Amino acid sequence: MIISYELNPPKILPSNHFSYSNFLSDIANVKKKVMILDEYINCIHFTDSVLGIPRLSSITMASIIKKYNAKTKISCSVRTRDRNLLSMYQTISDSILLNLESLLIILGDQPRNDLKTQELLKPSQVVNQLSSQEFHKLIKLNLSIPNKIRNINTIKSKIDAKPNAFVTQSIESLKDLENIIDQIRPFDIKVVACIMVPSEKNKKSAEVIGLNWKEYEKEPIEFIKNSGKIADEVLITSPNHFALATEILKELK
Numbered sequence: 513m514i515i516s517y518e519l520n521p522p523k524i525l526p527s528n529h530f531s532y533s534n535f536l537s538d539i540a541n542v543k544k545k546v547m548i549l550d551e552y553i554n555c556i557h558f559t560d561s562v563l564g565i566p567r568l569s570s571i572t573m574a575s576i577i578k579k580y581n582a583k584t585k586i587s588c589s590v591r592t593r594d595r596n597l598l599s600m601y602q603t604i605s606d607s608i609l610l611n612l613e614s615l616l617i618i619l620g621d622q623p624r625n626d627l628k629t630q631e632l633l634k635p636s637q638v639v640n641q642l643s644s645q646e647f648h649k650l651i652k653l654n655l656s657i658p659n660k661i662r663n664i665n666t667i668k669s670k671i672d673a674k675p676n677a678f679v680t681q682s683i684e685s686l687k688d689l690e691n692i693i694d695q696i697r698p699f700d701i702k703v704v705a706c707i708m709v710p711s712e713k714n715k716k717s718a719e720v721i722g723l724n725w726k727e728y729e730k731e732p733i734e735f736i737k738n739s740g741k742i743a744d745e746v747l748i749t750s751p752n753h754f755a756l757a758t759e760i761l762k763e764l765k
Contacts (some may be wrong), residue, residue, distance in 0.1 A: 513740035515764065516555040516587065516704070517757070518749040519545060521568035539568070539576060545754060546577055546584065552761035555585040555613055557747060561594070563720070564623035571606050578610055587613045587654075591620030592633040600638055604647050614652035616679050636673040643674065652676035654704070657692070659683045659723075664695045677702035679747060682718075685727045686735070689742050705743035707736055709750035709757045717751045733763050 522538030524530065546556055556577070558570035570588035577584055590603055607615055617635040639653045647653070655670045659681040664671075670678070678701055683689050689705055696703055708714060710729035718725060728735030740746045750757035 513737070513764070514555075514745040515553045515740070515761070516557045516745065516747045517549050517553045517761070518557045518559060518706075518747055520559050520562060520751065521570060521573040524566045524568060535568075539573075542573065543577065543580070546581075548758060549761070550581070550584065552758070552765050553748075554745075555587055557587045557616070558589065560589040560591045560618070560620065561623070562621070562751075564621040566623070571603060571610070571612075574612055575606075575610055582611075585613050586610075587616065587652075589616045589618055589620075591618055592635050592638055593620040593622070595633065597633065597638075597641070600633070600642070604642060604651065608647070608650045612651060614654050614676065616654045616656060617675075618656050634669070636669040639673040639675050648676070654679055656681065659692075659706075660688050661692050661695055671696075671699050671701070674699075675701060677704050677744065679704040680706050680743075682706050682708040682721060682723045682749065683739065684724050686738055686742065689739055693742055702744040704745040704747050705739045706747045706749060707732075707739060709748065709753060709760060711750065711753040711756050713753040713756075714750055733760055736760070736764060 519542060522535060522542060549556065558573045560570045561567045574586045574588055577586060604615065617638050619635055635655055639655060642648065642653060653675050654677045655673065655675040657667055657670065657678045657680055678696060680692060683705055693703055708718060708723060708725065710725040710732055736746060748757060
């Protein structure tokens, strides 16, 4: 089973003020987590300002990790909401120079107090554009999909973009995952199943995205194993309970 683990880069403004010393401390904390995870996973995935809360760039965080361990496999989310096509070219060029595994191109949540009104780049359009210019030969380009697909036509534009893989939102049931695989299989696109570790500390994060983990909260390890048999890869996320996540990863090894 191929397992990736999702980490959030440090917040830029955890309080009302920017503190350089605290920022460096938070970066060091992420580095420690990567060192712990290295033994149990295949790849680290860095997010890009989840919920519109400003964080250190996923690409910058990847470059920091690569400096002390170039062999670490890293993928990154990239928000199109904050970028134009010019900055997307810069981002993908930086990613290729860093030898990153893949980029997950997402729209991203609306930043708080954002007043921008310009037309947004659609992730599927970005992947189409970059692939037509052959960037996909040097780095994998992925797109996100819902954790449930009732009608395949709702993601037609994403399928037409022909990404390397679809990364699901946090899944709730194996039935939903099987349904996704059945609908995506004819298009020869991989599926990465995202799974949030069920924990009281992660409950608020689950509520924010409307996740109901009732099916697997008592046996998360079996759920992850079964998901790994169904999907091509598994992406584990545990935004507020790293210790429990590492215990689960040890069991999965």
